Amino acid sequence: MAVRKVSQKVKTIDNSEEKIVFLVSSITRIFAPLNIPWHRRRETLTVLFCFLLPWLSVYLTIRFLRADRWYIFGSFLFYLIWMAMIRTYPTKGGYRKQWFRRLFLWKWFVDFFPIRLHKTCDLPADRSYIFGYHPHGIISVGGVGNFASEATGFENLFPDINLRLLVLNSNFQIPFFELILMMLGICDASRESCNYILKQGKGNSILLVIGGPLESLDARPSSEYILTLKNRKGFIKMALENGANLVPVFSFGENDLFEQISNPRGSKLRSIQITLQKKMGYALPLFYGRGIFQYKFGILPRRHPIDTYVGESIEVPKLSKERITQEIIDEYHIKYIEALTRLFDTHKAKHNNANASLVFVDDPSR
Incomplete structure (x- = not known):
């Protein structure tokens, strides 16, 4: 009996050592092993597909423009005319389809990281929120997921809150890709679009990525979260004009998905990136993640948990423009x-960020 107990202890120690060796090898491994479970391959392919969607849409556009058959070319030309002259949904609340938002494809997408949504309080649906x-x-992966x-499970956690994620208008200039955004309920981030949604009242709300494209230039794994928020106050004025409550949302892990080439503030590279952002409307961070069959370099994000916390709302009165002062x-x-x-500060310790801090900086383009 004594010998049997000793052998069991030795076996337990051996097993634990095997687990440690396996963990270390998985961290240092460069190429993906052949025995990866099917569900993980499926998740990787889904993320790859989603990341390539804009480029696939551009490819389809070129193919349709070069179509030999006149009716294919003519139909596509009509679609382009509709996009340019008739279409209004990007600034009129989108064309959200819940069946499309519930597709299994998006579940595979969020399971890759995984992405988790945490509710900290109830949000009554008798008002609008920003x-x-x-x-x-x-690229705000947690915001999309x-x-x-x-x-x-947003619709279950916050029933009757009709939320629209807002993005740059340039996303709606890509044929076919804009149809996907339309059905996901994504809208243009213009002031016209924001005001249209908020004026509908009763749960109609918007989600703004407040830091904007410039904040992506500071997105890298770090214990310091640099947020471009210090002189961003337009969303506050919009909330006052519409009487929309403010809701802060923070995603732990969002900055850990990609590495970025060093571009400290004041460097030549950062100056070029800011100049390009002013001219094009979006920033160009030089980033890299993992590949499809190897973990060292590629366009895909790393598998890292994203935990998103929706905070308590801040009551905001509705004021006329004349009464809104600085x-x-x-x-x-x-x-x-x-x-x-x-x-x-309340939730950072849960995600290995106990010593992390927020750093609020100005938008240098203003």
């Missing part, structure tokens, strides 16, 4: 930063 998403990351689909805007801007910091 959700502020932080940080931007390279949580708020442009139902894969993480002092009032500054007051609610401070309240928003305090609420965001409180949300961050």
